[in-house]
Amino acid sequence: MKDTITQRVSRIIAGNMHALVDMAENANPKAMQQQAIREIDNAVTEVRTELGKEKVELHAITKRIAEAKTDHAELLQQIETAVREERDDLAEAGIARQMDIEVQRGVLEEARSLSEADIKKYQGYVDAMLARKREIEEAFAQKEAAAKEVHGSGTAKAAVDRAENAYNRIMGGGAPVTPQRxxxxxxxxxxxxxxxxxxxxxxxxxxxxxxxxxx
Missing domain, CATH: 1.20.5 (Single alpha-helices involved in coiled-coils or other helix-helix interfaces)
Known part of the structure; x- marks a missing residue:
């Protein structure tokens, strides 16, 4: 899933926006703009979904780390009591459990770092795509005054179809989907x-x- 998102975001950011706008002049600029925005909005929604999942996972990891710290501290008190009572057997058992917790904490700390990195990456994806969306909106706004309307329903439909196919080739997407925003x-x-x-x-x-x- 993560690789798919990365590839999709990369296609959106790397897409030739100027070529897209130029081709729209011979078709339906509004349709082209709407499709470009749909593609970005859908991707933003998808990334935000993964971002939300990652935040939930980070919360769970952080909670488990806190619990491990508490357990480790409580064991230390119990170990000290066992030592004072000259119960080395109990102290050794407590130390063994502490060592298990320390190993687990190491893995949890690593998982937390990875989760934090993913959250930062996903948020960067969202920011980058919103920036791309603004660029597309600005580019089409500049061309709108000079754009020519295509007359005739048959001619217009054919032109829009050509424009949409060209957009799909540029952005690397498939058939347009309806955004769920x-x-x-x-x-x-x-x-x-x-x-x-x-x-x-x-x-x-x-x-x-x-x-x-x-x-």
């Missing part, structure tokens, strides 16, 4: 845009501060 998806897009604007302002402020120190 909810109000939550729209809200997530808005939050992502707000976060992006906030990061832009932070970067601008940092740049101004650096330039001021150098003046």
């Amino acid at each position: 909810s109000d939550d998806e729209a809200a997530l897009d808005e939050l992502a845009e707000l976060d992006r604007k906030s990061r832009i302002q932070s970067r601008l402020s940092a740049l101004k501060s650096t330039m001021k120190r150098h003046d």
Whole structure:
């Protein structure tokens, strides 16, 4: 699944947007734009689904690590009590259990690092595809004023079919699918845009501060 998502995102980001827009001039620009946006929206939804699963997994791993730490600490107290009572047999059993916990914690810590890396990767995918979506919307908006309407239903349908086939070749996708986007998806897009604007302002402020120190 992860490899499939990576390949799909890569095709979307690497697709020749300018060629797509140029071909749309001889077809139906609106249809081409809508299909391009559908492809991105579907991919964003898919990635966000995997992102949610990964966050749930990370939560479970983190909880298990915390439990392991607590168990390890409690065993230490029990081992110390056994030593004071000169019960080396109990102390040894406690130490053996601690060693098992330490081995498991090592694996859990590694799993947590991998999960955190996947979350960061998936979030990067979402940000990159939303950026691509903005680029496509801006490119089509610039061409819209100069785009010619195709007259005649038969001619228009044929032109749209050619345009859609060309888009599929460029973006590497198959037949277009209907996106399943909810109000939550729209809200997530808005939050992502707000976060992006906030990061832009932070970067601008940092740049101004650096330039001021150098003046």
